[in-house]
Amino acid sequence: MTTLTTTPLAPLLDRLFDEADAASAETEAAVADLSDEARTRLMRSKTDYRDLYGRLKNAPLAVSRETGTLLYMLARSSRARTIVEFGTSFGISTLHLAAALRDNGGGRLITSEFEPSKVARACDNLTAGGLSDLVEIREGDALRTLSVDLPDTIDLLLLDGAKALYPEILSLVESRLRPGALIVADNADDSPNYLARMRASVGGYLSTPFGEDVELSMRIGAC
Numbered sequence: 031m032t033t034l035t036t037t038p039l040a041p042l043l044d045r046l047f048d049e050a051d052a053a054s055a056e057t058e059a060a061v062a063d064l065s066d067e068a069r070t071r072l073m074r075s076k077t078d079y080r081d082l083y084g085r086l087k088n089a090p091l092a093v094s095r096e097t098g099t100l101l102y103m104l105a106r107s108s109r110a111r112t113i114v115e116f117g118t119s120f121g122i123s124t125l126h127l128a129a130a131l132r133d134n135g136g137g138r139l140i141t142s143e144f145e146p147s148k149v150a151r152a153c154d155n156l157t158a159g160g161l162s163d164l165v166e167i168r169e170g171d172a173l174r175t176l177s178v179d180l181p182d183t184i185d186l187l188l189l190d191g192a193k194a195l196y197p198e199i200l201s202l203v204e205s206r207l208r209p210g211a212l213i214v215a216d217n218a219d220d221s222p223n224y225l226a227r228m229r230a231s232v233g234g235y236l237s238t239p240f241g242e243d244v245e246l247s248m249r250i251g252a253c
């Protein structure tokens with residue numbers, strides 16, 4: 031028995047993933063007027079990301095079902111107690127991570143989202159999943175909200191906000207990542223500078239692509 035696979039969370043996640051699948055056409059329509067070059071430019075911009083995510087403010091943009099399960103398993107097997115997430119959206123990844131904290135015996139998950147309507151939806155979903163006591167949602171740009179008041183040590187970091195900011199967000203939390211801490215970056219192919227940093231032989235990480243769209247990394251150091 032796990033929190034992930036039992037009521038209320040399991041049927042809630044089924045519904046949220048079904049809704050995310052159903053919203054894919056609407057999501058595509060929100061950026062349909064942009065050329066491929068314009069989309070790539072916005073995805074990789076360190077300044078214009080609010081334009082892109084403003085267009086997508088009604089879109090779940092959730093991790094895949096497989097990545098969600100992976101997040102739960104990684105957080106469980108590493109016995110994570112402190113987790114930081116960049117990019118909450120409707121809270122689907124957050125629900126997986128918080129479920130792992132619950133099954134690990136408790137902990138603290140700090141997550142960040144700048145779209146107020148998404149913060150409200152994530153709050154509702156965490157309440158429906160019975161996990162809101164484990165999660166602090168910080169509303170605003172993560173460059174600011176994740177720059178203060180973090181736990182002394184962090185066991186797991188999920189990067190799933192604006193791709194161009196992955197190096198900056200990593201820098202905000204890096205000194206607190208414990209040796210052996212896991213860093214999961216979704217769609218990291220859109221963040222070439224991040225990939226170069228994580229894969230550099232002297233960068234302080236072991237890093238590998240995993241599945242279709244995840245870069246999984248581990249902070250090196252004495253455990």
Ligand SMILES: C[S@@+](CC[C@H](N)C(=O)[O-])C[C@H]1O[C@@H](n2cnc3c(N)ncnc32)[C@H](O)[C@@H]1O
Pocket residue numbers: 079083090091092093116117118119120121122123124142143144145148170171172173190191192195
């Ligand atoms: C891919 S979605 C996150 C999906 C979520 N992790 C899930 O699986 O359910 C990215 C989210 O990050 C938010 N975001 C992007 N850049 C941000 C920033 N700099 N600060 C806070 N939120 C940001 C966007 O509004 C969007 O909702």
